[in-house]
Amino acid sequence: MNNFVILPILLPLLTGIFLIFLARKVNAQRVVSLVSAIISIVIAISLVIEVKTNGIQVMQASSWDAPFGISIVADMLSSLLVLVTSIIVFSVLIYSFKHIDEGRERFFYYPLVQFLIVGVNGAFLTGDIFNLFVFFEVMLMSSYVLLVIGGTKIQLRETIKYLLVNVIASALFVVAVALLYSVVGTLNIADISQRIAEIDQPAIITVIAILFLVVFGLKGAIFPLYVWMPGSYYAPPIPILALFGALLTKVGIYSILRTFTTLFYHHPEYTHSIMLYLAILTIIFGCIGVLAYMDVKKIIIYNIVVAIGVILFGISIMNTESLAGSVMYTLHDMLIKSALFLLIGMMIAKTGTSNMKRMGGLMHQYPFLGWLFFIAAISLAGVPPFSGFAGKLMIIQGAFKAGHYAGGLIVLFSSLIVLYSVMRIFIYAFWGEKKEYELAPEQKKDTRFLLLPISILIAVSIAYGIGSEAVYTYVSDAVQVLTNPSDYIQAVLKE
Amino acid sequence: MEILMSIVVGILFTIATYLVLSKSLLRIIVGTGILSHAAHLLILTMGGLKQGAVPILSENAKSYVDPLPQALILTAIVISFGVTSFFLVLAYRSYQELGTDNMDQLRGNKSYE
Numbered sequence: 001m002n003n004f005v006i007l008p009i010l011l012p013l014l015t016g017i018f019l020i021f022l023a024r025k026v027n028a029q030r031v032v033s034l035v036s037a038i039i040s041i042v043i044a045i046s047l048v049i050e051v052k053t054n055g056i057q058v059m060q061a062s063s064w065d066a067p068f069g070i071s072i073v074a075d076m077l078s079s080l081l082v083l084v085t086s087i088i089v090f091s092v093l094i095y096s097f098k099h100i101d102e103g104r105e106r107f108f109y110y111p112l113v114q115f116l117i118v119g120v121n122g123a124f125l126t127g128d129i130f131n132l133f134v135f136f137e138v139m140l141m142s143s144y145v146l147l148v149i150g151g152t153k154i155q156l157r158e159t160i161k162y163l164l165v166n167v168i169a170s171a172l173f174v175v176a177v178a179l180l181y182s183v184v185g186t187l188n189i190a191d192i193s194q195r196i197a198e199i200d201q202p203a204i205i206t207v208i209a210i211l212f213l214v215v216f217g218l219k220g221a222i223f224p225l226y227v228w229m230p231g232s233y234y235a236p237p238i239p240i241l242a243l244f245g246a247l248l249t250k251v252g253i254y255s256i257l258r259t260f261t262t263l264f265y266h267h268p269e270y271t272h273s274i275m276l277y278l279a280i281l282t283i284i285f286g287c288i289g290v291l292a293y294m295d296v297k298k299i300i301i302y303n304i305v306v307a308i309g310v311i312l313f314g315i316s317i318m319n320t321e322s323l324a325g326s327v328m329y330t331l332h333d334m335l336i337k338s339a340l341f342l343l344i345g346m347m348i349a350k351t352g353t354s355n356m357k358r359m360g361g362l363m364h365q366y367p368f369l370g371w372l373f374f375i376a377a378i379s380l381a382g383v384p385p386f387s388g389f390a391g392k393l394m395i396i397q398g399a400f401k402a403g404h405y406a407g408g409l410i411v412l413f414s415s416l417i418v419l420y421s422v423m424r425i426f427i428y429a430f431w432g433e434k435k436e437y438e439l440a441p442e443q444k445k446d447t448r449f450l451l452l453p454i455s456i457l458i459a460v461s462i463a464y465g466i467g468s469e470a471v472y473t474y475v476s477d478a479v480q481v482l483t484n485p486s487d488y489i490q491a492v493l494k495e
Numbered sequence: 496m497e498i499l500m501s502i503v504v505g506i507l508f509t510i511a512t513y514l515v516l517s518k519s520l521l522r523i524i525v526g527t528g529i530l531s532h533a534a535h536l537l538i539l540t541m542g543g544l545k546q547g548a549v550p551i552l553s554e555n556a557k558s559y560v561d562p563l564p565q566a567l568i569l570t571a572i573v574i575s576f577g578v579t580s581f582f583l584v585l586a587y588r589s590y591q592e593l594g595t596d597n598m599d600q601l602r603g604n605k606s607y608e
Contacts, residue, residue, distance in 0.1 A: 130567055130570070133571075134570060134574070137574045137578075141577065141578065141581070144578075144581060144585075145581075148585065151588065151592070153592055153593055154603065156585065156588060156589040156592055156593060157589065157593065157601050157603050158603070159585060160520065160585060160586070160589060160601065161601075163578070163581070163582055163585065164515070164523060164527070164582075167527045167530070167531075167575075167578055167582070168515065168527070168530065170574075170575075170578075171527075171530045171531055171533075171534045171575075172534075174531075174534040174535070174537075174538065174571050175534050175537055177538075177567070178534070178537045178538040178540075178541040178542075178564075178567075179537075179541060181538075181541055181542065181563075181564070181567075182541035182542070182543075187563075231603065
């Protein structure tokens, strides 16, 4: 019992409510949200340390014992994800100070970011399947408003699609929870896991598992269900896009990871082989999208799809190496995707276009930006000293160990395509002749300040890559819980 | 009783799917309304429809109906209220700005070039 666990949810919630009253005072909003973001990082670090020293932390809401109340559970996986989320939010907030226009800032941009974090952290930390649905809705509702805030034509059009897809996904989530409840009669994840183990996962549970895969696949953009993403993510301004790209799909992936390691792990030959094929198709279709566009935003958006495929592939193998690899890769990917979106945001701000054919010669003017982009690009592809390497290495090790040689090779080959796609941006935009850009006067802002948040993210990512060994001691704790659901069950239901 | 309700829920899902796949935005929103209606009815059905008193302790009955699905439905209803009202305002606003409610014209293929 530890009330500390709920702080990552409570702090952004209270900050968000407080910020509503400051709606017209932009400077006060900035200061309050920045202070709150720094406190979140401190809280998340102490949560990680707490879980490392004392094992899984559980809070039973209102002291109702486990299966009857709502449990908030922080194991190592959730704590690490909360930590990475708070680092990303901190950087994106600093970026927003200069990049988001004042009209949006005055209309509840900062409160909405806080409510988005409530949903994301809540989804990471909850131990109750219906509560997970509620936190999904908190997250999605804020993301709808963040997507449409400003009300330009493209945002209106794409928000309609994003909203419709997610309304359907939410209805399916409710259906899946209803069916699961009718079979096991409980909603607490630990308790459900225990009861499914008692009845040894009959066929109906496998059907429900696939329904959950569809629901979380819609949120997390896996193969036949990712088609909403490229259009919708194209619409919002860059800082919002960075938040979405780093956090929203990863919540879907986390939910798949949690449900398929804790609940539906009894018949992996069926559920996990479906996941395996979907993961490989996700990688392939993501790679096609990555190569098809000359638009830098589109390229990075399709890179999310590739990364989702790689992580899902690791989950579907289900051995210690591949799960550790998936966790490592998820943490890395959240950091590096937000950094990449912020980087291309800055390139678009400098050149006034998102088409890389119309960019060129940026290296002469902005060498620091160029080198940051270069580091981000090779980290994304997984070049050894940097952060993407360790995760992919372990995923491929796991795949080879389980005998999925073709899948492992596809993951390797996809890294090559990912590297090519981002290097193509680098070559087009930073090399070559300097071009003249037609910028409207209001676009010629001083953007040096924007390099600070990008540098923070890149620095964290480099530290993550070089210190993989140290990070792995934490990740192995997370995987320990994923491979032995009984640890999780015992922590939640012990009293 | 559960079988009858399951059939009704199935019919509602069919109608919702049909409406969501149509071209007019308002029909799509009506479809999502029916979809959430079907989902809520399904929770109630899946919680069991056995005879029992309403879940109020002062009834002093021998058995009560399951209170948990009712709480879940109540939560899901207010969430879908919120989302639907946002969706309706969004549709109104985009009708004003974009001048159409035909989903074919809202594809937006051209602006990516």
